[in-house]
Amino acid sequence: MNNIKLNVGAWKYFHTEALLDGTVKIEGVDASFESGKIISDIFERMVRDKAYDVAELGLTFYLRMLEQGDTSFIALPIFPNRQFRHSAIFINTASGIEKPEDLAGKTIGEFGLYGHDAGVWPKGILSDDFGVKPEQSRWIIGASDWYMPPFDFVPQPHPDDVDVRPVPKGKALGTMLENGEIDAFISAHAPTCIVNGSPKVARLFPDYESVERDYYQRTGIFPIMHTVVIRKDLLEKHLDLAQAVYRAFCESKDIAMEKYRTQTVRQNMEAMMPWFTPLFEKNRQLMGDDWWPYGIEANRKTLDTFLRYFYEQGLSKHLWTCEEIFVPELFRT
Template sequence: MDELTIGCYRYDTTQALFDGTVGIDATMRTAATLPEIFERLIRGAEFDVAELGLTFHLRLLEAGAPFVALPVFPNRVFRHSCVFVNTRSGITGPGDLAGKTIGEFGTYGQDSGVWAKGVLMDEHGFDPARSRWVIGGLEHPAPPFDFIPHPHPADVEVTTAPAGRTLNAMLDAGEIDALFSANVPQCVLDGSPNVTRLFPDYEPVERDYHRRTGIFPIMHTVVVRRDVLEARPGLARRVHDAFTAAKDVAADRYRTHRRLYQVQSMVPWTNALVERDREQFPEDWWPYGISANRAALDTCLRYHFEQGLTARRWQVEDVFAPDLLDT
C-alpha cells in the first residue's frame, strides 16, 4: 500500500512529525501559507491527510466533499484580538460596529471571523447583518477563495475589494472602518497611528472569556479522505495518536525548559507567560479528542449555523470520525 501523504503547517504542535521524533509512515508536506495547504487538498487532492480550517470543512461537508474530520486541532487562537479598527471610524466598542464597513480575508466567515463574530454576538449583541462586508486579500490584492463555496445570509451585504486594493491599505486609509483578520495587518506591525484593535488590551479580555466559558477557540482540524479511511482500517486512530504524540512532545518541551527559563526562545519573559498560563489552564492546555473540546466544538458549530454559513446545525457526531467519538 502506498505511503500516506500528510499536508499541514509546521507548528510546534506538529514539528515532531516533520523531524521524525514521532514516527508515522507518511510523507510530511507543508506550504508557505495555510490557504495554500487547503487549496492543494481541495482542488488538487494532493494529500491523503491534511490540516483544514474547520469552517472550510463544514462548507465542504454540506457540499458532499469526501473528507472526514479527526478531533485533532493544531491551530487554535483567542480572537478578541483579531478585530482591528480605523481610529477615525468612530468605533470605540463593539456596539459601534453597526452600520460600518468591515473587511475579511478570503471569504465571509473564515475561521477567525466566525469566532470573532460569534463571541461579539453572544456577549455584545453584535449583528453582522447591520454591517457591510468587503472580502479581499490582506497584503496582496486577491479575489475571494475560488476553491470553497461562499454562502452567506441574503440580508448580509457582502462585496469584494476593488481591483488592486488590499484590506490592509484600505483599513489604514479609512476606506473600510474595521477588519476581522486571522493575521495582524502590516499597518499595525508598522505602528500606523490610523489603526488600533477593538480591544487594545486584549489579553485580560481573552483570559476572562476563557475563565468564564472554558473555551479555547479552535480554528483548524485534520481531515482524511474518505476513500483512504475505507482502504486502511484503524487509520483514523493511528493518525490521531501520532498528532497527539507530536503535540505532547512540544508541550513537554515547554514544561521541561521552565527550569532553564525557556532559553530555547529568544523572547524575554517567556517563563513568566508559561507560569501565568499554568495557573489558568489544565495540565494539558492544548487537548485533542472530543470530550475535552466538546464545548468549543459545539459553540463553533452553533456559530457556523447562526451566521448562515450552513443550512443545517451540524452536531459533533456528524462531523468527526465515528471511531474517535470516544476520545
C-alpha cells in the first residue's frame, strides 16, 4: 500500500484516542476521522450514504444490512464498544415489577429500534436466565428524553407474534416511564429521570454491578455492541489493508490499557475518580489483564451468543456465523 486515503467514522473513546489524534497511524494509510453528535449518526451515514471507507457500526445494524443482501462492507474483529447490560433495564416503581419474570405482560420501551445493540443482549439474557420471552410483552420504540421515531435507515423486522409500535408523536420514553405510561424501558442511554434520582423509576437490578460480575463469572461473556466495517472493494485493491487497520486499532487500545496500568503508580489522580485504582485491580482479578480483547477467538463465545440472540429474536432469517461476517484474513486473530 502506498499512503492511500481513507475516511474513517469512529467515536472518540479512551481506547481509540491515540488513533484519532494521530499518535497511532494506520500503516500505508492517510486517514481522516469523523464522528457525530451521537454514535448512531455514524451508523446512519455509513448505512444510508456509504459515507466512510471504514466505520464503527453497531452489530445489529451490520447484520440487518447483510440480511437484506447488502455486502458492500465487511467487519473486522474490532470491538470499540462493549457494555454489560443488566444495568440497561429500567422500571416504573408502581408497575408491579419486582423481579425479571414480572416483565411478562408489561409494556416496555426500547431505544431506537426493536433490537438495538443494547436491547438484543438484555432480551437474550432475560430469555436464557429467567424464561422471559420478547413475545410476552408489548414494545414501544423511541428515544430516552426527546421525541424520535424509530430509526428509518435500517430494516426493522420482528416476529408476527411480537407487538411492536412506534412511540406516540411528541413523546419521550423516559418521560413515559416516569409517568407510568410504560412499565419498563431498555436503553443504552439512561433516561434523565434515572440520572436525576426520581423515586418513580428504578433499575430492574438495583445492585447491577454484582449481578453483572456474577454473569461474567458464570459465562465469560463481556457483551459486544459495536464492530468496525470496511468497504470490500478496498480490500480487493489493497490486500494488506484489513491487517493494517486491525493492527492500528489494537495498538491504540493497547496504549489505553497501558495508561491504566502505569497510572496506578500515581493512584490514577488524572481520573478525578476516588478509588479508581482498587476498581482497576478488582476488574483485572476477575477479567484478566486484557478484558477488552479484539480478534475472533478471544470473543467467539460472546459473538456466537449475540448471533444466536439475533436469530432467536426474529431479527434474522439465518443464523449467522463468525466466518460469514468477518474478513477471512483475520479469522485466526
